[in-house]
Amino acid sequence: MKKTNGIWIDLFVFADPEKTEKATPRRRKKAREEGNVSQSPDLNMAISLLSVSSVVYFTFAGLYHSFTKIFLVITTGFNGAAAMSIPQAMHYLAFAFSAALTWLLAVMFVGLLGAALPSMLQTRFLFSLKALIPDLNKINPIEGFKKMFSLRTVFEFIKSLIKMIIIAYIGYTSIVQIWPNLFSMSQSSLEASSIALGNFIYRLLMEIGLALLAIGILDIYYQRWEYERSLRMTKKEVKDEAKDTEGNPLIKNKQRQKMMLLARSRMMQNIQNAQVVVTNPTHVAVAIEYKEDMNAPKVVAKGAGEVAERIKSMARKYGIPILRNPPLARDLFKSVEIGEEIPSRLYRLVAELLVTVYKMKNNKV
Structure with missing residues (x-):
């Protein structure tokens, strides 16, 4: 049994027991050219969420006050002695729409940057068009069946379950904390209620983002381990690669002769x-x-x-x-x-x- 322990362990973690050799530099280079690199999507999502939440928190108050002033001017203009014309009102509405669109685009840009920058750092700024080429193996039912029972699938399922539990727990505790203040918020002004609700949403998103960040940092180590494991080679593959790169020893010997x-x-x-x-x-x-x-x-x-x-x-x-x-x-x-x-x-x-x-x-x- 001692000799077969390694094989039993590999079977337990759904690995090919014949792939016992570390990946060669050529194998790593080829994998990178194909866009196959190690990275954690959870880390990218967490940083993107934290970035967007921070931008919204620090800019939404100014946008809210600007909108309030614009609509106050419009409503006062229509109700006041000097009636505001339709073109003037449309001008203010267009300005408000433009400001809202600019703010929304800025938030989207920060979100994309927050997701793209960690990804580029993890992949060392890799850009590969080969990753965009359709792969028939991805729609192969046999390959899909194998992936259903792979270690990665099991890990991703457990990770998703943990994320759902954490997000549900954070949401539940946050609602429990704010629940007593909901009735008092209804008695407050619109501005005070909006600020209180905004602070609540910001804290909720930040807590979720920080939890996902912790999961993402742990996920980096798993992804690197899984990546190294997926690149492992059999002894025959190593020998065949050596023959391809250095030439067949018999042929080399004949050439030398x-x-x-x-x-x-x-x-x-x-x-x-x-x-x-x-x-x-x-x-x-x-x-x-x-x-x-x-x-x-x-x-x-x-x-x-x-x-x-x-x-x-x-x-x-x-x-x-x-x-x-x-x-x-x-x-x-x-x-x-x-x-x-x-x-x-x-x-x-x-x-x-x-x-x-x-x-x-x-x-x-």
């Missing part, structure tokens, strides 16, 4: 430009090229074992002298790459080698 064969072929062709081949004598062979216009001699070919034998065979083919010098051959083989000039510490030894080669050529002449 081809490159080595090409490099070795070029190296063998360069042996004909060498002046001497220095050997170990049997295990290592290094071909050295030197011309008058060169700054220093350089290694054009080197190899050990079978490659060394091929270098010596090519040297015999082109009539290049093969000289034994085990210490020099080993040093050149270990410290100098093909195409590189020999280090200054070996100048004297290589020079002596080349002098020997030149003497051998002069003697033949």
Whole structure:
């Protein structure tokens, strides 16, 4: 049972037991490009509600007094000695309508900003058109059935139930508190009653907003956990992705072998430009090229074992002298790459080698 505990836990939380690996950077990048990111809609809604409630509370009183003055002017104008004309009344009504519309648009803008800004901060200002493309999986009945029994569905149901209970409790306690004052409000002036009712609604919305804010903050941590969980991969998916990004190991090995064969072929062709081949004598062979216009001699070919034998065979083919010098051959083989000039510490030894080669050529002449 100990070995299967993890599987039982995954089944309990409705997870795929095979998806045990963390998401790779490529998987995360692809999910982000598709608009799949972690965020809490509850936090966005809470901040939007708090923003709208605050704006309404601090601006509605001024709007109310402006409307009162406008309608007072209109009613006084119609009832007074100097009767107000219809165009004048329409002018005041148009001004009142314009002020109300401006205020309403301002409140809506604050609400949208209060919802959009937290969302942008949570998604790090992500804008993806792929999220708007219709997905057939969303209307797939099988996929829909699976989502009905997912952990997210259960969590969202419990969260919605908690929100309903909290909102109902806040509404009930608020009404209980204001209930004794309702009858006294009916005896007060319209302005006093409106202010009292506005304060009540403001406190109610702020308490609901703060409760939703607390739920939203907790929801952030769940959404991040659920997001990481949804991106988890199977070991096969990780291996397949590695093959896609880095290439199939078998294919890479074959490509590496081809490159080595090409490099070795070029190296063998360069042996004909060498002046001497220095050997170990049997295990290592290094071909050295030197011309008058060169700054220093350089290694054009080197190899050990079978490659060394091929270098010596090519040297015999082109009539290049093969000289034994085990210490020099080993040093050149270990410290100098093909195409590189020999280090200054070996100048004297290589020079002596080349002098020997030149003497051998002069003697033949």
